[in-house]
Amino acid sequence: MHTLDLTIADISKIEGKASCDIKVREGNVEEVKFTIAEYKRFYTQAIRGKDVVALPQLTARICGTCSNAHLLCAIKAVENALKLQPTLQTILLRKLLNFGLIIRDHGLHLYVFVLPDIFGKDSILDFDVQNSLEHKYLDDTFAVKAAGNNLSIVVGGRSVHAPFATVGGFTRLPLHEELQKSLAELQATRPRILDLIKLFFEKDTTLIIDDLDFAAVVDSEYSFLYGNLIRSDGESVDSEKYGEYLEHVVIPYSHASGYRFDGNVYMVGALARLNLAKQYLHPKTKESTKKYLEVFPSKNIFHNNLAQAIEILHAVDSSIDILKNLRVLPEKPLPIKRQEGTGIGVIEAPRGALYYKLEVDASGKIKTGRIVVPTGQNQISIEGSIRKFLEKNIANIDSKEKIEYEVERIVRAYDPCMSCASHFLKIHWK
Amino acid sequence: MRDSIQKKLRVGWFSFSCCEDSTILFTELLNEHYKEWLPRIEFCSAIVLQKKSEIKNLDVAFIEGAITSKKQEEQLLLIRKEAKKLVAIGACACVGMPSMQRNLFPEELKKEIEELIIRFQYAERVKKVSDVVPVDANVPGCPMDEKVFVSVLDTYLKEFGIVG
Numbered sequence: 189m190h191t192l193d194l195t196i197a198d199i200s201k202i203e204g205k206a207s208c209d210i211k212v213r214e215g216n217v218e219e220v221k222f223t224i225a226e227y228k229r230f231y232t233q234a235i236r237g238k239d240v241v242a243l244p245q246l247t248a249r250i251c252g253t254c255s256n257a258h259l260l261c262a263i264k265a266v267e268n269a270l271k272l273q274p275t276l277q278t279i280l281l282r283k284l285l286n287f288g289l290i291i292r293d294h295g296l297h298l299y300v301f302v303l304p305d306i307f308g309k310d311s312i313l314d315f316d317v318q319n320s321l322e323h324k325y326l327d328d329t330f331a332v333k334a335a336g337n338n339l340s341i342v343v344g345g346r347s348v349h350a351p352f353a354t355v356g357g358f359t360r361l362p363l364h365e366e367l368q369k370s371l372a373e374l375q376a377t378r379p380r381i382l383d384l385i386k387l388f389f390e391k392d393t394t395l396i397i398d399d400l401d402f403a404a405v406v407d408s409e410y411s412f413l414y415g416n417l418i419r420s421d422g423e424s425v426d427s428e429k430y431g432e433y434l435e436h437v438v439i440p441y442s443h444a445s446g447y448r449f450d451g452n453v454y455m456v457g458a459l460a461r462l463n464l465a466k467q468y469l470h471p472k473t474k475e476s477t478k479k480y481l482e483v484f485p486s487k488n489i490f491h492n493n494l495a496q497a498i499e500i501l502h503a504v505d506s507s508i509d510i511l512k513n514l515r516v517l518p519e520k521p522l523p524i525k526r527q528e529g530t531g532i533g534v535i536e537a538p539r540g541a542l543y544y545k546l547e548v549d550a551s552g553k554i555k556t557g558r559i560v561v562p563t564g565q566n567q568i569s570i571e572g573s574i575r576k577f578l579e580k581n582i583a584n585i586d587s588k589e590k591i592e593y594e595v596e597r598i599v600r601a602y603d604p605c606m607s608c609a610s611h612f613l614k615i616h617w618k
Numbered sequence: 619m620r621d622s623i624q625k626k627l628r629v630g631w632f633s634f635s636c637c638e639d640s641t642i643l644f645t646e647l648l649n650e651h652y653k654e655w656l657p658r659i660e661f662c663s664a665i666v667l668q669k670k671s672e673i674k675n676l677d678v679a680f681i682e683g684a685i686t687s688k689k690q691e692e693q694l695l696l697i698r699k700e701a702k703k704l705v706a707i708g709a710c711a712c713v714g715m716p717s718m719q720r721n722l723f724p725e726e727l728k729k730e731i732e733e734l735i736i737r738f739q740y741a742e743r744v745k746k747v748s749d750v751v752p753v754d755a756n757v758p759g760c761p762m763d764e765k766v767f768v769s770v771l772d773t774y775l776k777e778f779g780i781v782g
Contacts, residue, residue, distance in 0.1 A: 198665055198671075200665045200666075200668060200669040201665075201666065201667070201668070201669070203638065203666075204633075204638060205633075226635070227635045227686040227687060227690070227738070227740060228731075228734065228738075228740075229635060229636075229637075229716070229717045229719070229720070230719065230720045230723075230727075230731055233720075233723060233727045233730060233731060234716070234719045234720070234723075236727075246716070249637050249639070249716050249760065250637060251637045251638075252636075252637040252638040252639030252640070252641060252642040252643075252761065253638065253639075253642050255637065255639060255642075292646070296642070296645060300645060300666075300667065304668075310668045310669050310670055311661075311667050311668035311669075311670070312667070313656055313661060313667060313668065314668075326652075330648060330649040330650075330652055331649075333645070333646065333649050334646075334649035334650070337646045337649060346761075347642075347643075347646060348639045348642055348643060348761050349639060349760065349761060443738060596669075607636075607637050607638050
């Protein structure tokens with residue numbers, strides 16, 4: 189197409205609202221504006237003055253799908269501010285809660301949002317039960333999601349805004365028989381996930397973005413909740429320094445802040461984690477996915493899908509190990525001593541590094557909070573990837589519908605979450 | 619899965635300003651109910667599930683989230699016009715909170731966000747759904763109460779003659 193003005197108003201099958209404006213003149217891509225179009229709910233302001241114990245459940249409401257990641261990251265920041273060290277049992281239960289989130293959330297993205305593209309359908313709901321392969325993937329969709337969802341319910345009381353997870357521990361502990369039921373359910377999903385990994389390895393698209401950096405917080409267990417910040421150059425630093433590398437970028441047409449990492453355009457999420465730390469995946473996961481892991485490190489942004497599929501398996505294998513050995517003992521949340529301090533929490537949410545920095549006053553009230561979410565960090569990279577695709581392919585595409593379809597696929601590959609991103613926009617436009 | 623000759627309930631699922639937790643719970647409810655619901659429900663609009671969107675002649679519109687701008691208000695009015703029944707889903711739709719929290723900000727915080735409110739044409743105050751259109755049923759909770767949702771859906775499946 190030589191000349192084009194295209195507005196994609198509502199990008200479908202993503203979390204929240206985003207749009208994209210494209211302008212092409214005489215074959216030149218003159219403008220690409222990727223816009224996070226969610227209206228803000230002003231959590232940065234709303235958290236001020238809130239008590240530290242109430243904060244995690246409030247910020248969980250920033251996002252329905254990443255809810256438990258916000259909850260766990262906020263708890264970590266609060267506990268750091270109060271110098272509270274959770275027990276080993278609490279750490280294991282939090283890992284299970286988060287693995288449940290990874291399975292459910294990656295499952296939603298891969299099966300419900302992306303799989304229809306692979307099968308040339310608009311929706312997972314259009315899969316034909318008369319077709320054995322489509323029927324299988326329809327059943328797999330809901331079985332895998334359910335396994336993650338149920339694990340989060342067993343441990344946290346709910347897969348969204350888990351009510352039992354709190355500062356210092358858990359207000360209710362899971363029953364042994366509930367955990368065993370979850371264990372059996374997770375074991376049963378393994379073959380389904382292996383099929384999903386193979387499918388994405390064989391069928392997904394390629395879009396190489398050369399000038400892209402990656403960042404991830406990873407430990408030797410690939411736990412998502414702990415570890416050092418690892419950069420593209422291999423350097424490993426204390427994750428509490430994460431905020432120091434982030435350069436805030438104003439995107440005047442978007443409801444969300446963008447970021448560069450140490451001055452560079454970068455990506456966070458499953459692709460970043462596998463590129464930087466695939467050696468730390470669960471041994472059983474590594475054994476089962478040896479062939480597929482060879483593609484990492486990769487600069488093909490569509491490999492984020494394959495990386496997520498492998499992470500589902502890692503979350504399942506890691507959860508199975510914990511569940512086989514866990515004997516839950518009676519334990520109450522640790523007592524809290526409110527005091528002045530600063531607490532940083534950094535974890536890997538499903539979509540990438542999530543950063544909380546909280547300033548707490550002597551009475552335990554939040555003075556200020558800085559929260560940086562994965563999709564804000566990926567915003568510049570998403571726009572750049574769309575531009576790169578168009579520059580390379582615009583001459584060969586003859587319909588607006590095709591462009592719209594391809595742009596939506598690129599956005600979807602990043603698995604963005606607009607509900608999260610739109611709440612943290614600084615005002616520096618003048 | 620959804621192609622069949624059986625009469626179906628024409629449904630739209632719409633999210634306004636919120637964290638979309640009830641959308642997530644709805645997609646998780648499908649884990650258990652998809653075999654029962656998909657042959658009986660036609661999703662005319664549900665951007666989380668599909669590109670296709672036909673906001674016309676809906677039997678039931680499910681509305682999640684609070685109303686933050688004039689544009690959202692206009693869209694909600696349009697949906698109401700096209701829907702025989704309209705259900706508010708989750709706390710933000712039913713009572714406005716927590717999306718409505720900026721309505722309660724002290725002057726100092728209101729001043730801090732003023733430029734954004736003007737730049738992106740936010741409404742002066744955030745509204746719950748019933749402040750804008752008549753609501754036929756509420757599914758309260760943050761996130762929505764799943765049992766109430768299933769019960770409301772069952773009621774409409776019967777009322778519209780989809781199930782006996």
